[in-house]
Amino acid sequence: MTAIKWDDSYVVGIGVIDEQHKHFVGLLNTLYESLESKHTEKIPDIIQDLTDYAEHHFKTEEDYFDKFHYPDAEIHKLAHNELRAKVGEFAERHDNPKKxxxxxxxxxxxxxxxxxxxxxxxxxxxxxxxxxK
Ligand SMILES: [Fe+2]
Ligand SMILES: [Fe+2]
Incomplete structure (x- = not known):
């Protein structure tokens, strides 16, 4: 695994969404760095941060769906819900933090x-x- 380098191919062109996506990538890189270092004791907190941030970010997008009556809202929400469920499963696991x-x-x-x-x-x-914008 390597750290993720943010590049323009990830830019969607809406300020708040791009900022949040960048923050997400930053959290993933924090996780990556703690896996590479010996500081695995930080991993549970980072996982918690990722989970909280996912919720915050999805809420931002979903509020826009409602506000602008986005026609593909249901399918997009399904994708978010799949991720919420999956991250929830990871959070329930009791393997060693590094794994x-x-x-x-x-x-x-x-x-x-x-x-x-x-x-x-x-x-x-x-x-x-x-x-x-
Ligand atoms: Fe997003
Ligand atoms: Fe999304």
Whole structure:
């Protein structure tokens, strides 16, 4: 595994969403760094931060769905709910923190980057058409 380098291919073009996505990538890199270092005692807290931040971020997007009556809201919410459930399962696991942390990182890295480029990019396009920046 390597740290994630943020690049323009992840940018969706809506300020608040891009800022939150960047913060997410920062949290993933924090997890990565603690896995690489000997400070595995920090992993449970980082997992908690990721879980809390996911909830905060999904709420931001879902509030926009409601506000602008986004036509693809249901399918996009399903994707968020799948991730909420999956992260919840990780949080319930009692393996050693290093194994848990690296499994979670592997999973989230793939999931998030695909989601940014797919569902979130599509949604951002809709918001732009509705005058959101
Ligand atoms: Fe997002
Ligand atoms: Fe999303």
């Amino acid at each position: 848990l942390g690296s499994d979670l990182l592997f999973f989230l890295e793939k999931w998030l980057l695909v989601h940014f480029r797919g569902a979130d990019t599509k949604f951002a396009k809709f918001l732009k058409q509705n005058g959101v």
